[in-house]
Amino acid sequence: MKKENKRNKLNKYVYEVQLLDEEWFIFNLLNFNYVISDKSLKQTEIAELDSDTREVLYDLGFISDIDEQTLCQSRIKEWKNKIKSDYNPSFETLVFKIMPTLLCNFRCSYCYQPELYLEETRRKTEYMRTEVLDAFFEYIENNIIQKEKRKIRLEIVGGEVFLKNRNAIRFVEHLIEKTINYNMELIFVTNG
Numbered sequence: 001m002k003k004e005n006k007r008n009k010l011n012k013y014v015y016e017v018q019l020l021d022e023e024w025f026i027f028n029l030l031n032f033n034y035v036i037s038d039k040s041l042k043q044t045e046i047a048e049l050d051s052d053t054r055e056v057l058y059d060l061g062f063i064s065d066i067d068e069q070t071l072c073q074s075r076i077k078e079w080k081n082k083i084k085s086d087y088n089p090s091f092e093t094l095v096f097k098i099m100p101t102l103l104c105n106f107r108c109s110y111c112y113q114p115e116l117y118l119e120e121t122r123r124k125t126e127y128m129r130t131e132v133l134d135a136f137f138e139y140i141e142n143n144i145i146q147k148e149k150r151k152i153r154l155e156i157v158g159g160e161v162f163l164k165n166r167n168a169i170r171f172v173e174h175l176i177e178k179t180i181n182y183n184m185e186l187i188f189v190t191n192g
């Protein structure tokens, strides 16, 4: 690649966010490269940067002598090939995760969904109805069980799955019954 042909502007797939007064996180959405910079690159004339900095930006794909559309298409092609090569239908077990509720009886400091404990949200949030579970099993039966030989594992996560309420008890009982009928593996992630 001829370096003298490098373009003097960032490609549009570069995303940046200011962390501190003089600290910017600059991320390339196409190849996941990033740098921490003391200034915004979007507000900088790339042509005025010194050649070493431009070299780094070039190596990280922040500036490129390939047009953006071609660059994007080539990344999409790479991802498609990767997905194809990673997909292996001979995997023995197909895993589904089901989150029947986001409610929880704990208040862990590291929880990723603390806003769901707020009362107003709590009132709106319910436990998954058994009809939804039935629809899921119907889909699995028609689209997977009848067509594939793989084992199926269900991983049930929350919130807390084993809440003390009528909906939760009904859901768990129904789920256990179904997985026994279909001979599936069943795993619960619980805090108790």
Ligand code: SF4
Binding pocket: 104, 105, 106, 107, 108, 110, 111, 112, 113, 158, 159, 160, 191
């Ligand atoms: S048990 Fe899980 S869902 Fe409940 S508060 Fe703790 S981290 Fe959050």
